[in-house]
Amino acid sequence: MNYRKLKVLLIVEQCNPEWASVPLEGYNYYHEISQRADVTLVTHERNKSALEKTANNENIIYITEAKWVEHYYNIVSKITASGRINWPLQHALTYPIYAQFNHRVYQQFKQQVKEQHYDVVHAITPMMPRYPAKIVRACQNTPFILGPVNGGVPFPAGFKTIAKQEFVQYNFLKKIGRNLIPGYVETYRKADKILAGSSYTLKMLQKIFNLPKHKIDLFYENGITANFLTKYPKEISKNDKVNLLFVGRLVPYKGADMLIEAIAQLKESDRAKIRLNIVGDGSEKSDLQQRVEKFNLSNIVNFVGWVQQGETLEYYRRSDIFCFPSIREFGGAVVLEAMASGLPCIVVNNGGIGEYVTETNGFKIEPISREHIVRELGNKIEYLLENKDILKQMSSESIARAKEFEWGVKAEKIAAIYQDVIAEKQHLKVIEQPSFA
Template sequence: MKILLSSYACEPGKGSEPGIGWNVAREIANYHQVWVLTSNTHRLAIEDELARNKVPNLNFVYLDPFGWVYDWSYEGKRSQMSVYLHYYLWQIMAYFVARPLHQKINFDVVHHITYGRYSSPSFLVFLSVPFVWGPVGGAESAPKAFWQKHSLRARVYENLRNLLRRFGESDPFVHLTAKKSVVAIAATEETAQRFAALGCKKIEVYGAVGIPKADIEQLIQISSTQCRPFRFISTGRLLHWKGFHFGLRAFAQTNLPDAEYWIIGDGPEREFLESLAQELGIADRVNFWGTLSRQETLSKLGECDVLIHPSLHDSGGWVVLEAMAAGQPVICLNLGGPGIQVTKETGFKVPADSPEQAVNDIATAMMRLAKEPELRLKMGEAGRERVREVYNWEVKGKYLAQIYQTVAGNS
């Protein structure tokens, strides 16, 4: 079949949204002819990759509104409002580029991939071609009970995030996107509920993130050695909603005087987290590694035993899958993407009823995994198997290819 993918963010060798866009396109090209609409931001990286590794059936169309190519190199200077504006204008332009392309090629299915945000529309629904939406997320919120522990800055952030989401839901084009989708794929249960409220007819829940087969094999080779202190690890940007402060408080409650806690990443919460470790009396056993390369991060992961990922609203959770592929149990909150990725066989999904309860439950899970090596090994092996069977990009590509067959056959 002829498939048109809308993938604003799409780049080989990347994680997050660009990685999702690229891996979906790459896998779908194994089954169908694919045209990808994306931003010129990613053009150089895509063309370099295709020059080295040509992919039959994969074509790219680059576009940006009014020639405005967003410069992502100014990581700390960009405004979120300008990102939203650029993305919205890009979506409008994508329709006007896709319409003559469709008249020429006659697409069988149109599929929106990135951005994976349910509260933003896709104007490609007006092409009168079966439209698949997602997986997308974004409906996840920090439970209100946890806001009392937030700083003023964090509360402002959460309020603005909720306001933008409600503003998006009021957009009539978002409602049209929902109603015209033949299948809406939610990355999380929270997003599935919002899909239903928006009027989506057929909803499936399926995680957005995955791991390439080669990366899975590399992660499987990572094995932690026991001739060292027992170690917990958290990795990601140090933001309030990542919940690393819950991990530190839980670690302080454990009766594990010889254990260590490693934190990889940097961000605005680092100074607070370092002060908290001092206040809790655990600073000598907590190591803040800062920002590391991917290879360095994987090396550190291999020197640890359990991943702590107490995020309050993650749609994805790449590090969760990487830890599972490396054979490490995961302790997370039962929220968002990690709440779907982790099962009772692969780790502990802690309820998020209150900050105190969550910290106590995380501490209990930490002690169990530290003191029960057989349980830890059993969960680690189950995690590896789950990634192979569910979160391998090859598996996800087959899933999407089957959806295309179904929707095209019913049109």
Template sequence: MRIAIFSDTYVPEVNGVARTLKRLADYLTEREIDYKLFVPETLESTAPKTPTIERFRSIPFMLYRECRLAFPNIVQLKQSVEAFNPNIIHVATPFNLGLFAHHFGKKHHIPMVASYHTHFDDYLSYYHLDFLDKWLWKYMKWFHRPFEKVYVPSESTKAKLAFHDFHSNIDIWGRGVDQNFFTPQKRSTLIKKNYGITEKNIILYAGRIAPEKDIETVIKTYFNLPKSLFKNTHLIMAGDGPLLSELKEKYYKEITFTGFANSDQLAELYASADIFMFPSATETFGNVVLEALSSGLPVIGADKGGTKHLVSDRRTGYLCSPGDVASFTKACTEILTNTNLKAYMGRQARIQAMAYSWEDIFTKLMASYSIVVEQKRKATA
């Protein structure tokens, strides 16, 4: 099998799509399966340069600067894809590189699959662009129509796309977690020392510091804690994004903002915190939620989107109505004031995360690829 993967985001960019594709690339490399990634260039000097990755000049995408719009030399890209001679194309983003793959696959009758990762329609309201909603759905449905299959990461995402009559063949491609990397064993007292934290409890948020992640609910919940509990609790917000500088300037005395945190730092933060709060209602999956669970950390999340499939309410944490500060506050209070409950939820979180194996997920994806290739072969024979 020769797999051509097209995406407008890839490591060292930090987001769920980029990290998932890196995991897939590592899996394919280990099993000596032929593949080639066609992705944007990056400003980071650490961007990997290998025979399996071809990069093209790009600019940041307006709504999501961690995702980039590539502007490839079409002649060069066409020659490169033809030389690789893929027998299946996987498109991860519906932008410029995806459009080229869309056209190339149709023209040459190559089996094509797509993966849907981001609810861009949910982002529109946060950026006052609701008027684009109808046009966005029209474009997304047109773009995905020629694909043999569309992969989504969760049942709620599948249901949403089915409601919009998005595609006739939608399948679940879930996510895994490295349980040996994200583990309770990485708990460290150095976290408090390094950040000058004297409070007993730590609430952690990790992810993009952006409006669509409902950062407002995180901050309001923290300041809404009962006074006695607030005095003994500190909030750490790990990540980068458009709201970081503004919030850091406003709350620098009360909240620790780490900025960008690499995987090693995140693993230590997860394991050393007492609660992971993630109120985002726009998730298709929620990779950081699964990482927190694997680290033995109770999660308080929104009862919507991908998060609700990962958190078992009252067993591995709490699910709250999106934006309901009172509900999030009550959940935080119950966990932080009950040592036995916190320990129970932490153990159950770790147990639940152990079921999410990257090996199983990618094995199923390869089997699905094979079925798509065979069905296309029979249809065109």
């Protein structure tokens, strides 16, 4: 089916190929959808210099910001980023910056949308389920799609100390925002389709807004670029060292400390078979290095530091098992990258990463307690060390699973969703026509 004729207004406030996390995801969605539809991209002017370097940089509308924004953002950063970042407070205090973007998009495009210049309006970022999209007010006759939105996953009950370190006590601001932010409820109630980035978020939104099942779909947030996909499973001979890998920020909830302790508790004969590379940086690096010295693991554990994504790919390809005991993940792109590189994954089953990993391509550890995670991490590593045939089989399954998340595959699914919501909108319009029988 040819989707190129569809005219899509794609609102991606965070859309930048040179940045990580959500801005990069936003760009990947835009890049692939624009190969399959006639896209007008609406984004923030902060992304202009990066987008102008790309081949596909036509038909982009940049929304400028008021002069006060930069000054205001600097003030918020000083309040929320002294030491570890207070994300709940930062998201709340920076909302006025997004609100300005949101309003200007509405003012600039409301008439075009009302006059049905576009077949679909799709707002992709921000991805947290706490932001309104004012343009929905103009979408009486044009389908409006929101998402994927992802978030809201709580910290496990046994990790209250880490939750406090991540300022969980400020999460009440989310509930306040739902009641006070103009257009928030309206956005979710009027949307023709909401894409939820995880099962938890889907159930949360259904409950909050009492959404009918046909209005919200599970659509995982993250994707994988084709260059990460390898063709062949890992081959490990009996005498080869097994390379473990951790990739992520070195902050408490990511769990690198639990991985180090799990290795320390392995039998000496098993420790002699492995090496661990920790790729990333963060506030806990010094503490983690002290743990390595305490457990006499300096000859096993290597701190790589932060590296560019291209170099990260080389670490994936040189590794055999991916260990990522983060106790709370929304998207977890690193798990998809590891799977695409043929790595069996050992993760904690709380959030999106627990849905990427299946019983055939890795292990999911329930977040019962810190002690439980450390013990099970060690058990799973030991099992794969002793069963390299299983390791190879899981490697093959990881590659197959990762292919489902390739950005082109995801864009094809979105194109099909566009067709479905257009047909549904037209069907409803026919039903709502007055009868003169």
